[in-house]
Amino acid sequence: MNYNELVNQIKTKQSFLCVGLDSDKRKLPKHLFETNDPIFEFNKAIINNTAKYTVAYKPNIAFYESEGPKGWISLQKTVDYIRTYFPEIFIIADAKRGDIGNTSKLYARAFFENMDVDAITVAPYMGEDSVSPFLDYDNKWVILLALTSNKGADDFQYHNDNGKALFETVLEKSQQWAGKEQMMYVVGATRSEMLQDIRKIVPDHFLLVPGVGAQGGSLQEVATYGINKNCGLLVNSSRGIIFADSSENFAHIAGIKAQKMQKEMAKLLELNS
Amino acid sequence: MNYNELVNQIKTKQSFLCVGLDSDKRKLPKHLFETNDPIFEFNKAIINNTAKYTVAYKPNIAFYESEGPKGWISLQKTVDYIRTYFPEIFIIADAKRGDIGNTSKLYARAFFENMDVDAITVAPYMGEDSVSPFLDYDNKWVILLALTSNKGADDFQYHNDNGKALFETVLEKSQQWAGKEQMMYVVGATRSEMLQDIRKIVPDHFLLVPGVGAQGGSLQEVATYGINKNCGLLVNSSRGIIFADSSENFAHIAGIKAQKMQKEMAKLLELNS
Numbered sequence: 001m002n003y004n005e006l007v008n009q010i011k012t013k014q015s016f017l018c019v020g021l022d023s024d025k026r027k028l029p030k031h032l033f034e035t036n037d038p039i040f041e042f043n044k045a046i047i048n049n050t051a052k053y054t055v056a057y058k059p060n061i062a063f064y065e066s067e068g069p070k071g072w073i074s075l076q077k078t079v080d081y082i083r084t085y086f087p088e089i090f091i092i093a094d095a096k097r098g099d100i101g102n103t104s105k106l107y108a109r110a111f112f113e114n115m116d117v118d119a120i121t122v123a124p125y126m127g128e129d130s131v132s133p134f135l136d137y138d139n140k141w142v143i144l145l146a147l148t149s150n151k152g153a154d155d156f157q158y159h160n161d162n163g164k165a166l167f168e169t170v171l172e173k174s175q176q177w178a179g180k181e182q183m184m185y186v187v188g189a190t191r192s193e194m195l196q197d198i199r200k201i202v203p204d205h206f207l208l209v210p211g212v213g214a215q216g217g218s219l220q221e222v223a224t225y226g227i228n229k230n231c232g233l234l235v236n237s238s239r240g241i242i243f244a245d246s247s248e249n250f251a252h253i254a255g256i257k258a259q260k261m262q263k264e265m266a267k268l269l270e271l272n273s
Numbered sequence: 274m275n276y277n278e279l280v281n282q283i284k285t286k287q288s289f290l291c292v293g294l295d296s297d298k299r300k301l302p303k304h305l306f307e308t309n310d311p312i313f314e315f316n317k318a319i320i321n322n323t324a325k326y327t328v329a330y331k332p333n334i335a336f337y338e339s340e341g342p343k344g345w346i347s348l349q350k351t352v353d354y355i356r357t358y359f360p361e362i363f364i365i366a367d368a369k370r371g372d373i374g375n376t377s378k379l380y381a382r383a384f385f386e387n388m389d390v391d392a393i394t395v396a397p398y399m400g401e402d403s404v405s406p407f408l409d410y411d412n413k414w415v416i417l418l419a420l421t422s423n424k425g426a427d428d429f430q431y432h433n434d435n436g437k438a439l440f441e442t443v444l445e446k447s448q449q450w451a452g453k454e455q456m457m458y459v460v461g462a463t464r465s466e467m468l469q470d471i472r473k474i475v476p477d478h479f480l481l482v483p484g485v486g487a488q489g490g491s492l493q494e495v496a497t498y499g500i501n502k503n504c505g506l507l508v509n510s511s512r513g514i515i516f517a518d519s520s521e522n523f524a525h526i527a528g529i530k531a532q533k534m535q536k537e538m539a540k541l542l543e544l545n546s
Contacts, residue, residue: 022376062370062372062376066387068349069349072341096370096396100421101424106339110339123371126418126423127424127425127427129425130423130425148373148398150403151402152403152404153400155397155401156397161434
C-alpha cells in the first residue's frame with residue numbers, strides 16, 4: 001500500500017486505529033479451543049467485528065512464533081484473510097527484526113514475499129545496512145523503533161550526544177535512507193510529551209503509536225501533539241480491544257471498543273483539520 | 274549449559290569455534306534437493322563433520338524463518354539432532370529479538386522452552402525489560418549486541434555520551450542485569466582493534482565474535498586482544514566453513530576447514546595460557 005492509499009483510508013473511515021493482533025493463546029476465550037486453529041478463529045472474529053473502524057492490523061510476531069510452526073500457519077492464514085476480505089487495510093508485522101545486510105534480506109523475503117504484509121517494525125541498533133534491504137520493495141514500509149513505550153526505553157534511547165538523544169539521531173539519520181512514503185517511526189503514547197519535539201524532526205512521516213490503553217497513554221494527548229495535515233498517526237490498541245471480553249461474545253465487544261475509539265478519532269480528526 | 278561446562282568444553286576440544294548454520298536454501302549443494310528436507314540434511318552432514326572441532330552452533334534464524342513453517346521444522350530438527358548426538362555443544366539462536374517485557378517473554382518461551390537452545394542474541398535498543406525475560410531461565414544465556422561487525426554499526430553504536438560510546442553504555446548498564454554466567458556480548462571481529470578497550474569494561478564475560486573470514490576479521494587479532502583467562506571467546510565462522518564447497522563432498526570439506534580453525538585456535542589458546 002502506498003502513502004496516498006493509507007491517507008485516503010483514514011479519511012474514508014475517519015479513523016487512525018491500528019488493532020494489535022497480540023493473540024496470546026493462553027488468553028483466548030475457552031470455547032475457541034474446540035476449533036482446529038483457535039488463534040486464527042479468534043483473529044477472524046476480531047477482524048470481522050473491527051474492520052469497519054480500523055485502518056491497520058498489527059500482529060505481534062512473538063505471539064505466533066511462540067506457538068512453533070503451527071503459529072506461523074495461523075499468522076499466514078490471518079494475513080491472507082485480511083488481504084481477501086479487507087484488502088484496503090494496512091498490515092504491519094510487528095517483528096522488530098534487524099541483522100547484517102545479507103541476513104536482513106532474508107527477513108524481508110519472509111515478511112514481504114512469503115507473507116505479503118505492508119510493513120515491518122525494525123530495530124535500528126545495527127544501522128543502515130540492517131534496514132535498507134526492507135526498503136528494496138515498492139510500496140512496502142519500514143517502521144523503525146525510535147522512542148518506545150516501555151520502561152527500558154530510558155536505558156539507551158536518551159543516550160545524549162551533544163544535546164541529541166539517540167532516538168533523535170535515529171530519526172534524523174534514517175531520513176537519508178527513505179522518505180515518508182516508505183518509512184514510519186514507533187513513538188510510544190506513554191511519551192506523548194515528546195511528540196511535539198519529534199514532529200519538529202519528522203513533520204511529515206507517519207508515526208505508529210503503541211501504548212494507548214493498557215500501557216497508560218492518552219489518545220487525546222497523542223493527537224494534540226502528534227497529528228499532522230495528513231493525520232500522520234496510526235494509534236495501536238491491542239489488549240484493550242481484543243481481550244476486552246472473554247465470553248463467547250468477545251468479538252462483538254471488541255467491535256464496540258473499536259467503534260468507541262473510532263468515534264473519538266473522528267472528533268480528533270475534525271478538531272485538527 | 275552453564276559457564277563452567279562451556280569453559281571445560283573449550284579446554285577439552287582446544288577450540289573456541291562456533292559454526293554458523295546460516296543454511297541459505299539457495300546455496301545448498303544441488304543433490305540435497307532430492308531429499309525431503311534439504312536444509313536439515315545439509316545441517317546434519319555439516320554437524321557430523323564439524324562437531325569434533327566445534328564448541329557451539331549458531332543457526333541464524335532468518336535463514337529458517339524465510340522458508341516459512343517448513344523452515345521452523347528444519348530448525349527444530351537441527352536443534353534436536355545436536356542435543357541428541359552432541360549434547361556437549363552450546364546452541365545459539367541468532368535471532369536478534371527484543372520487545373516490551375510481556376512480549377519478550379513469548380520469544381523466550383519460543384527459544385528456551387519450545388526449542389531448548391542455550392542462548393539467544395538480543396538487540397539492546399529497548400532496554401532492560403526487553404532483555405530480562407530471557408534471564409529468567411536457569412543456565413540459559415542472553416548474547417547482547419554490543420559492537421556489531423557490519424558497516425551500519427557506525428550509525429548509532431558510537432553515539433557518544435560524555436566520551437562514552439553507546440556500545441560502551443550497553444556493556445556497562447547490562448552488567449547490572451546479569452553476570453558472566455548468563456550474559457555474553459556480540460563484538461564483531463572487524464572491530465578487533467576495539468577489543469582491548471572492551472575487555473576493560475567486561476574482563477570476564479564471554480564475547481561472541483562474528484566476522485572472521487567472509488567479513489574480513491582476523492582470528493589472530495581477535496585472540497590477541499580478546500582472550501581472557503578462561504578463553505572468554507566464541508569465534509563464529511559461517512560461510513567460510515559451511516559453503517567452502519558445493520559438491521557432494523561439501524561436508525567433508527567443511528570438516529577440514531573447521532579442523533584448520535581448531536588447530537589455529539589450539540595454538541592461540543596455548544600462546545595465551
